[in-house]
Amino acid sequence: MKSNQSLLTPQQISDYDRDGYITVRGLFTSEEAGLLGETAHHDNAMDKASSTMDDGSGNDVRLALWNHPGDGIYGMFARCNRVVDSVEQLLGGEVYHYHSKMILKDAKVGGAWAWHQDYGYWYQNGVLYPDLCSVMMAVDAATPENGCLQVMKGSHKLGRMNHILSGDQAGADLERVEEAGKRLEVVHVTMDPGDALFFHANLLHASDANNSDKSRWALICCYNSATNDPYKDSHHPRYTKLNKVADDKVLEVGRDDVNRSRVAFADLVADDQSAKSLSD
Numbered sequence: 001m002k003s004n005q006s007l008l009t010p011q012q013i014s015d016y017d018r019d020g021y022i023t024v025r026g027l028f029t030s031e032e033a034g035l036l037g038e039t040a041h042h043d044n045a046m047d048k049a050s051s052t053m054d055d056g057s058g059n060d061v062r063l064a065l066w067n068h069p070g071d072g073i074y075g076m077f078a079r080c081n082r083v084v085d086s087v088e089q090l091l092g093g094e095v096y097h098y099h100s101k102m103i104l105k106d107a108k109v110g111g112a113w114a115w116h117q118d119y120g121y122w123y124q125n126g127v128l129y130p131d132l133c134s135v136m137m138a139v140d141a142a143t144p145e146n147g148c149l150q151v152m153k154g155s156h157k158l159g160r161m162n163h164i165l166s167g168d169q170a171g172a173d174l175e176r177v178e179e180a181g182k183r184l185e186v187v188h189v190t191m192d193p194g195d196a197l198f199f200h201a202n203l204l205h206a207s208d209a210n211n212s213d214k215s216r217w218a219l220i221c222c223y224n225s226a227t228n229d230p231y232k233d234s235h236h237p238r239y240t241k242l243n244k245v246a247d248d249k250v251l252e253v254g255r256d257d258v259n260r261s262r263v264a265f266a267d268l269v270a271d272d273q274s275a276k277s278l279s280d
């Protein structure tokens with residue numbers, strides 16, 4: 001794949017504007033996706049840095065989060081042209097890496113995520129506009145059985161909703177979620193490794209617990225527009241130039257046993273002020 005090519009078609013961009021998300025099948029090859037999965041599933045540092053929250057029904061919502069993409073395989077996925085150029089097309093200009101996270105939804109115990117908008121959290125961080133985009137990259141196949149992501153199509157146009165803390169998680173105002181659900185289609189986003197979902201910061205999304213015997217891990221890289229630099233410091237970075245890498249770096253670094261895990265994980269969730277500040 002050549003660097004700097006315009007990846008998304010005008011149709012994909014208008015679908016994103018209308019629905020708040022697009023799915024790009026096979027954005028990564030099976031070898032690239034396989035290296036990501038193999039690295040992640042054997043990554044002791046990531047396992048140790050992960051945080052677990054109760055989903056309110058006794059299941060574990062587990063994730064590892066880091067603010068700077070690094071030079072390892074996760075960083076190559078987060079910084080490669082095919083992802084970042086696409087996000088820049090969707091947001092209409094330069095973006096920077098806001099953070100990345102690995103969602104470690106394990107077989108049998110992986111917890112549910114309540115309906116929420118990411119901007120419901122990020123609003124607390126001094127981010128003025130909802131000009132952010134997340135890219136969810138499937139590490140394992142995601143199906144309704146193992147708790148794939150669900151999105152409410154077109155809900156990014158509802159504007160930011162109030163988010164209310166319930167247990168460890170902040171969810172969008174349930175009355176409004178219910179009303180939105182009567183009007184908007186809920187889509188189960190099934191994905192294969194290598195597929196990517198690009199979604200708007202105000203898109204309502206949720207997922208069910210994983211009662212199956214298959215894990216459902218996913219890498220989610222989040223980007224903020226360079227023009228939307230937060231007006232105050234928070235636990236996620238203000239504008240920091242993102243150094244893009246050529247697409248073939250994903251394979252090059254992924255095949256390099258020594259270098260592929262080079263990322264500094266941050267245990268940010270345990271003291272994540274975004275959710276807590278919602279209870280004030």
Ligand SMILES: O=C(O)CCC(=O)C(=O)O
Binds near residue numbers: 103113118205206207
């Ligand atoms: O992966 C999931 O099931 C949900 C993740 C999510 O909603 C998030 O990280 O904001």
